[in-house]
Amino acid sequence: MRRIAYVNGEFVPIEEARVSILDRGFLFADGIYEVTAVLDGRLVDNDSHLARLERSCREIRLPLPLSTDQIEAVQKELVERNNLRNGMVYLQVTRGTAERNFLFPKDVTPTLVMFTQEKDIANAPSSREGISVACVDDIRWGRRDIKSVALLAQVLAKQIAAEAGCDEAWMIEDGYVTEGGSSTAFIITEHGALVTRSDSSAVLPGCTAKATLQLVAEMNLTIERRPFTVDEALQAREAFMTSASTFVQPIVRIDGRPVADGRPGPLSLRLRELYIEFARTDP
CATH class of the missing domain: 3.30.470.10 (Aminotransferase class 4, branched-chain amino acid transferase, N-terminal domain)
Structure with a gap:
């Protein structure tokens, strides 16, 4: 065909x-x-x-x-x-x-x-195994809220990550994670807070991220819209990313260091299940 x-x-x-x-x-x-x-x-x-x-x-x-x-x-x-x-x-x-x-x-x-x-997004093996991210400097322009086709900075970031044996890049600005090369970055703290940046010109407002944030009611999680550092992510209970091409994707290693026990966390996996249920019933 x-x-x-x-x-x-x-x-x-x-x-x-x-x-x-x-x-x-x-x-x-x-x-x-x-x-x-x-x-x-x-x-x-x-x-x-x-x-x-x-x-x-x-x-x-x-x-x-x-x-x-x-x-x-x-x-x-x-x-x-x-x-x-x-x-x-x-x-x-x-x-x-x-x-x-x-x-x-x-x-x-x-x-x-x-x-x-x-792409079989729902059944991707990486969703069961988790992925690794590499941290790179964020060299993009100042209007990241606009989904521009000017993606050279993201191309370079993802290439650096791939050459380091990682699946995604986390972009770092002023010591804080902005977002992934093509994803929104999240952590779940030891105290049960789901942390991700607020929408602003510094990040793209993720459609999958927005839907995911609306699915956390049953999870007993509070939502904190703020930046976080790599060190905070490494101390977190779980980390994950969202995007249209991955849905909710657990992150298990950052720059070669494990997040928690280095395996996909139960809350990330449950959010993935909830998102796929939403995707299958979205009118």
Whole structure:
């Protein structure tokens, strides 16, 4: 079965999908992206992702070429055309194609592309074993709340982590963890506090993180929205991360040192179960 992508109103085989070399996404990283998980053939928490897409686009004064209802219809058709059961739908919108000039072009239609990727997120072996993270300096720009396609700093961070034998990078600024290379960072303290940063320009407001925070009622955990250090994480009862492409993922080692006993903690695993239940019943 040929893999199908969407490019500016057309469904085409992915090997035939093309955008211009003058597209501003290619020249300036002048664009926004989103990734929505697919579980059992259904989009997961997509309203939250589309709301974040709208907000990011507003922040850089980038008009969407379709309404969010139309975008969702394309996402669903892509899932159907690709017979996708489990994985992700990637979406990217850029300011469009124009002669290279730093100023916004006039009378240009934004570029909208989407494609799917297969991944069995719910049954990933790493969710049972836990993952390792490596800490790197956070060298990103000052508007991390905008889901920009300018991801070079994250690429470098994740490459450093991979070369250290780790699965994710934690980015460090002023001695505190900001977030992962493509995830939101959490710890659970010895006193039963679930700690993660408040939403601000320093971090991307995670859709999976938001949903996870709404699922902790049965866990007897208090929520503390604040920064934490690596040392605090190493002293924590548990650590985990969230993202659309991993759901809730236990973290068992930081820079080669174990978190607690070095195994996925029961609270992280229970939150993962709760999130997957939510994902399967999300209307």
